[in-house]
Amino acid sequence: xxxxxxxxxxxxxxxxxxxxxDQSLFRLIPSSDSGLEFINALxxxxxxxxLSFEYFYNxxxxxxxxxxxxxxxxxxxxxxxxxxxxxxxxxKLKFEDVSTTAGIxxxxxxxxxxxxxxxNADGFLDIYVCTNAGEDSVGRxxxxxxxxxxxxxxxxxxxNRAKEYGVEELGYSQNAAFLDYDLDGDIDLYIxxxxxxxxxx
Numbered sequence: 001x002x003x004x005x006x007x008x009x010x011x012x013x014x015x016x017x018x019x020x021x022d023q024s025l026f027r028l029i030p031s032s033d034s035g036l037e038f039i040n041a042l043x044x045x046x047x048x049x050x051l052s053f054e055y056f057y058n059x060x061x062x063x064x065x066x067x068x069x070x071x072x073x074x075x076x077x078x079x080x081x082x083x084x085x086x087x088x089x090x091x092k093l094k095f096e097d098v099s100t101t102a103g104i105x106x107x108x109x110x111x112x113x114x115x116x117x118x119x120n121a122d123g124f125l126d127i128y129v130c131t132n133a134g135e136d137s138v139g140r141x142x143x144x145x146x147x148x149x150x151x152x153x154x155x156x157x158x159x160n161r162a163k164e165y166g167v168e169e170l171g172y173s174q175n176a177a178f179l180d181y182d183l184d185g186d187i188d189l190y191i192x193x194x195x196x197x198x199x200x201x
Contacts, residue, residue, distance in 0.1 A: 029093055033093070033094075034093055034094065034095055035087065035090075035094055035095040035096060035097065036075065036087055036095050037097070038077040038079070038085045038087075039082070040059070040060050040077070040079050040080055040081075040082060041081065041082055042056065042057070042080060042081055043081065044056070048081075048133075053133060055112075055132055055133070055172070055174070055194055058112065058132075058174060058194075059080070059112075060077070060078040060079055060080050060111060060112055060113075060114075061077075061078045061112065061113045061114040061175060062075060062076065062077050062078070062114070063075075063076045063114045063115070063116045063127070064076075064116075065116040065125045066089075066125065067086065067088070067102075067124070067125050067127075067147060067156040068088060068150050068154055068155065068156045069123070069124065069150070070089075070154065072088075072089035072090075072091060073089055074086065074087060074088050074089050074095075075087045075089070075095065076104070076114060076116070076127060078111040078112060078113065078114045078129055078130075079106075079111055080110050080111065080112070080133075081110065083099065083105035083106060083107045084099065084104050084105050084106050084111055084129065085097060085099045085105075086098055086099045086102045086104050086156075088154070088155065098155045098156075101151070101153075101155050101157070102155060102156055102157060102158055103145070103157060103158045103159065104127060104129075104145050104158050106129060106131075106143060109131050109139070109143075110131055110132060110133030110134065111129050111130070111131055112129075112130045112131060112132050112173065112174050112175065113129075113130040113173065113174055113175025113176055113192065114127060114128065114129055114130070114175075114176075115127075115128040115175070115176040115177050115178050115189070116128075116178070117178030117187045118187070119144065119146065119165065119178075119187065120146065121186075122147075124147035124148075124149065124150075124156065125147055126144065126145060126146050126147050126158075127143075127144075127145040127147075127158065128142065128143070128144050128145075128162075128167065128176050128178070128189065129142060129143040129144075129145065130142050130169075130173035130174060130175055130176055130191065130192075131143070131173065132171075132172040132173050132174055132194060137170040137171075138170070140170050140171065140172060140173070141162065141163075141168045141169070141170055142162055142167065142168060142169045142170075142173050142176075142191070143160045143162050144160060144161050144162035144165050144167050144168075145158035145159065145160055145161075146158060146159055146160075146161045146165075167189055167191075169191055169193075171191075171193045171194075172193055172194040173191050173192065173193050173194075174192050174193065174194050175191075175192045176189060176190060176191045176192065177189075177190045177192075178190075
């Protein structure tokens with residue numbers, strides 16, 4: 001009987017110790033430490049809200065890639081009502097906002113999905129950004145930011161060449177993906193488009 005109680009007490013102690021030990025696989029890194037301060041803030045207005053734009057809460061996107069070829073994974077955030085952000089990985093979970101210099105902010109554009117791939121096979125990752133707001137189709141033109149190389153500070157520089165590459169989609173694009181669909185060695189582009197209901201049609 002004594003052995004039984006000793007066994008139960010041992011098991012109970014093991015369970016309690018297991019509950020108090022931090023066994024989590026992830027840990028939260030505060031933005032004050034990481035430098036990542038992106039917030040996809042949405043503020044409804046009389047002219048722009050979920051009633052006037054049904055995709056208001058569809059969200060945006062984030063992509064991971066080594067955009068300056070230093071062996072570290074960088075982060076690209078697309079913003080709906082805020083500008084896009086590119087954070088270069090400086091190592092040890094520290095990031096630097098290089099968005100303005102890189103030329104990817106897209107201020108005043110409702111950015112949604114993002115796809116990353118080396119479109120022109122030059123060894124540098126390029127960024128495809130979907131947009132899907134605005135009654136004017138020109139305002140919904142998607143962007144293909146071609147990585148033109150690294151400046152003297154190690155920051156990748158981008159230029160929008162969507163029209164030149166034939167991927168300036170004017171629909172209500174939500175997201176996209178690069179893949180070699182026909183297995184010819186070149187990456188192809190798949191674009192996911194929202195259904196837009198036309199009243200009276």
